[in-house]
Amino acid sequence: MAKTLNIDGKRLYASLAELGRIGAYTDENTGIVGVNRLALTAADGAGRRLVTKWFRAAGLRVTIDKIGNVFGRRPGRDDSLAPVMLGSHIDSVPTAGRFDGCLGVLGALEVVRVLNDAKAATRRPLVVAFFTDEEGCRFGTDMLGSAAATRRIPLERAYALKDRDGLTVKDELRKIGFLGGEPVGRLRPHAYLECHIEQGPLLRHKGLDCGVVMGVQAISWQELTIVGKSAHAGTTPMSFRRDAGLAAARLDVALREMTLSGRYGRDMRAAMGAINLRPNMVNVVPSRAVCTVDLRNPSDALMAKAEADFARLCKKIAKQDRVAISSRSTAKTPHVPFDASVQALIAAQADRLGLSHEPILSGAGHDAQEWSRVCKTAMVFVPGEYDGISHNPREFSTRKQCTDGVNVLLGAAQVLAEEA
Amino acid sequence: MAKTLNIDGKRLYASLAELGRIGAYTDENTGIVGVNRLALTAADGAGRRLVTKWFRAAGLRVTIDKIGNVFGRRPGRDDSLAPVMLGSHIDSVPTAGRFDGCLGVLGALEVVRVLNDAKAATRRPLVVAFFTDEEGCRFGTDMLGSAAATRRIPLERAYALKDRDGLTVKDELRKIGFLGGEPVGRLRPHAYLECHIEQGPLLRHKGLDCGVVMGVQAISWQELTIVGKSAHAGTTPMSFRRDAGLAAARLDVALREMTLSGRYGRDMRAAMGAINLRPNMVNVVPSRAVCTVDLRNPSDALMAKAEADFARLCKKIAKQDRVAISSRSTAKTPHVPFDASVQALIAAQADRLGLSHEPILSGAGHDAQEWSRVCKTAMVFVPGEYDGISHNPREFSTRKQCTDGVNVLLGAAQVLAEEA
Numbered sequence A, B: 001m002a003k004t005l006n007i008d009g010k011r012l013y014a015s016l017a018e019l020g021r022i023g024a025y026t027d028e029n030t031g032i033v034g035v036n037r038l039a040l041t042a043a044d045g046a047g048r049r050l051v052t053k054w055f056r057a058a059g060l061r062v063t064i065d066k067i068g069n070v071f072g073r074r075p076g077r078d079d080s081l082a083p084v085m086l087g088s089h090i091d092s093v094p095t096a097g098r099f100d101g102c103l104g105v106l107g108a109l110e111v112v113r114v115l116n117d118a119k120a121a122t123r124r125p126l127v128v129a130f131f132t133d134e135e136g137c138r139f140g141t142d143m144l145g146s147a148a149a150t151r152r153i154p155l156e157r158a159y160a161l162k163d164r165d166g167l168t169v170k171d172e173l174r175k176i177g178f179l180g181g182e183p184v185g186r187l188r189p190h191a192y193l194e195c196h197i198e199q200g201p202l203l204r205h206k207g208l209d210c211g212v213v214m215g216v217q218a219i220s221w222q223e224l225t226i227v228g229k230s231a232h233a234g235t236t237p238m239s240f241r242r243d244a245g246l247a248a249a250r251l252d253v254a255l256r257e258m259t260l261s262g263r264y265g266r267d268m269r270a271a272m273g274a275i276n277l278r279p280n281m282v283n284v285v286p287s288r289a290v291c292t293v294d295l296r297n298p299s300d301a302l303m304a305k306a307e308a309d310f311a312r313l314c315k316k317i318a319k320q321d322r323v324a325i326s327s328r329s330t331a332k333t334p335h336v337p338f339d340a341s342v343q344a345l346i347a348a349q350a351d352r353l354g355l356s357h358e359p360i361l362s363g364a365g366h367d368a369q370e371w372s373r374v375c376k377t378a379m380v381f382v383p384g385e386y387d388g389i390s391h392n393p394r395e396f397s398t399r400k401q402c403t404d405g406v407n408v409l410l411g412a413a414q415v416l417a418e419e420a
Helices: A009-020 A042-057 A102-117 A144-149 A155-160 A169-175 A202-206 A244-261 A300-321 A340-352 A367-371 A399-418 B009-020 B042-057 B102-117 B144-149 B155-160 B169-175 B202-206 B244-261 B300-321 B340-352 B367-371 B399-418
Strands: A024-026 A033-035 A061-064 A070-074 A084-088 A126-130 A191-197 A210-216 A218-227 A269-271 A275-278 A288-297 A324-333 A357-362 A376-382 B024-026 B033-035 B061-064 B070-074 B084-088 B126-130 B191-197 B210-216 B218-227 B269-271 B275-278 B288-297 B324-333 B357-362 B376-382
Touching: A009 A042, A009 A102, A009 A399, A042 A061, A042 A070, A042 A102, A042 A126, A070 A102, A084 A102, A084 A367, A084 A399, A102 A126, A102 A191, A102 A399, A144 A155, A144 A367, A155 A169, A191 A340, A191 A367, A191 A399, A202 A210, A202 A357, A210 A340, A210 A367, A210 A399, A218 A244, A218 A300, A244 A269, A244 A275, A244 A288, A244 A300, A244 B244, A275 B275, A288 A300, A300 A324, A340 A357, A340 A376, A340 A399, A357 A376, A367 A376, A376 A399, B009 B042, B009 B102, B009 B399, B042 B061, B042 B070, B042 B102, B042 B126, B070 B102, B084 B102, B084 B367, B084 B399, B102 B126, B102 B191, B102 B399, B144 B155, B144 B367, B155 B169, B191 B340, B191 B367, B191 B399, B202 B210, B202 B357, B210 B340, B210 B367, B210 B399, B218 B244, B218 B300, B244 B269, B244 B275, B244 B288, B244 B300, B288 B300, B300 B324, B340 B357, B340 B376, B340 B399, B357 B376, B367 B376, B376 B399
Parallel strands: A084 A126, A084 A191, A191 A376, A210 A357, B084 B126, B084 B191, B191 B376, B210 B357
Antiparallel strands: A024 A033, A061 A070, A070 A126, A210 A376, A218 A288, A218 A324, A269 A288, A275 A288, B024 B033, B061 B070, B070 B126, B210 B376, B218 B288, B218 B324, B269 B288, B275 B288
């Protein structure tokens, strides 16, 4: 059994604060300081240089691959064995807090610092990593770095992605000095661990110290285009109307009813997050609605059933309201189950530390789901205050919450790193 | 009984075409030529100068009042009697056709031309008129000129209205040369007649030649602000959500159900024409929705009942979805009934001409509703093709449709002008 070590929560929290000052801005409405380190911008470059400097200061050998993922390697006693990898991302959405992604990267760094302080060697090498553009806000594809590193997305396709200004991933990587030379697609860790904030309310609401992530639910995004006919809202009798906005509204209400029906499991989630009407005027019946549908389900089978039933509902409402409804899939990922043995290990480490925990399903996508295809993988979730608000300057996890999660990460990493 | 005269439909239609060339533009999507003569712009000024020139060429004595309404007077045999006034407006929405308003003004001019051609005198004077900014698109208040002329809106308040660029009605009137000197609020016609396109599908759908307008239905506009809480659409369980967009959707569906319930009469109309969500992103539960509600009803009592029930519904849905809903009234006009004797006269003229007709309620506001406060008033409606589409370059009434409507106007004006 590995030595019983504890991470330095104060040092971890100070590192989170220091990284959070890069790309910091003050929210106009609330006065709260947020973070904007959109992938491959100057701010992301500055954040990368700071963390890389910390990697080197912790004695890690730093390599950068061709998609800009940064790896810091700590040798093992048997350095020929596949490493245990701990990672996440440090890029952010434009209106972020300081925890999303950064906790997993700086938590992994803290694991190394503690091992260094204790002069504790591990049998297997450890690799701490941060991956390029997990958020996907700028170039439209999330988990980009880990998807390229695990060969889901070919490197050339990743390079060619453009932002709104037509700037490519490859050029922007070069511009910030992180177009590395290490080939992608070769690294096959022994195991992958990631500590991340929950970004939801469940753990905090239940008063739990941490969550053992079972996997990532299936995600399906659609964009619906509804075409009716514009008409004067004063002069057009109701029976003549072909109201595209009303059809969108009916679908929004129907989605909520689907989640409550129980027919798609207890954990189906659905939202119509965006609605754009034309001409969007008080006295004109909308001729056109473009709206989005976000479906989530832990079960691929129940997701397929929900998608099929929703498509049927679109047809029914199109007929009823005499509009045309077309849909386009804008994102689709199946349910990703994490490794059961790694989940059990994480739960055992939490028990050892006296921390309350429960299995939890991730509602959001994470780098871990990419690595789960190449090695055994699981995640530790840390609760968040304010109902776990995230992608928002108010995102906040306490020092204790962060410390608990990273202690679990440390314990699990130590065990995995001693495995044969 | 007045002489049996017929208007010159070709001359009327040619005048409509010539006025329609001022402010003309070609619609990008359809290639159809539309009209943009927004009130008190240079194009409106050019349109006003053309029609004023035609007024003078028809022998009318032109006066301009302090709100820019233009009157052309044809003396009566007993010129001390109150005049019969025929009018409408020539300003337009930014994406208009050539008929809305213009038919009433050029139709009135055609009445004068026909009387002149026939050297037919009338007992009472005739006044043909066009009123400033009926559409209200630029300065936010519709029927502005006729409202000021009939003292519903004080002149100084009308002058001070500003457009988006901060330009005032008074300055813009002066700029286009139509800040007249005639005092407002003194003119009390014997009767007011207006010929206008229906702007709805009913007459055309029923195959009628014209409509006898019973009045203008009550109008109530509200802007609702719904405040929920933004939340991650993947990680937030349904029971935690406070979805402002869903509440807006429920209200949109409920409005349609209200119109179908029969509880607010057969002719209740309702639309949610505009919905604006924040942050309006696929994977974020909307924190805020601002949406509009347009209610119409021929009965003030049923309108009041609908408004009260809708307010209760807002409270219920606010509670159910745990959002806050506030509403602001942005327009409210009661039902305006037109004069029964003038309606009977219009119907009799249509019968005399062998034209099919029915009583019809106006869904839109018109200058006539302002004049109905000061004298007996009614309107003739002319059918429109393409379901009566209006405020759109596709707006179209045939030469026969226009000719029929203006012949009814002529006949009714002749009768009214002989009244003691």
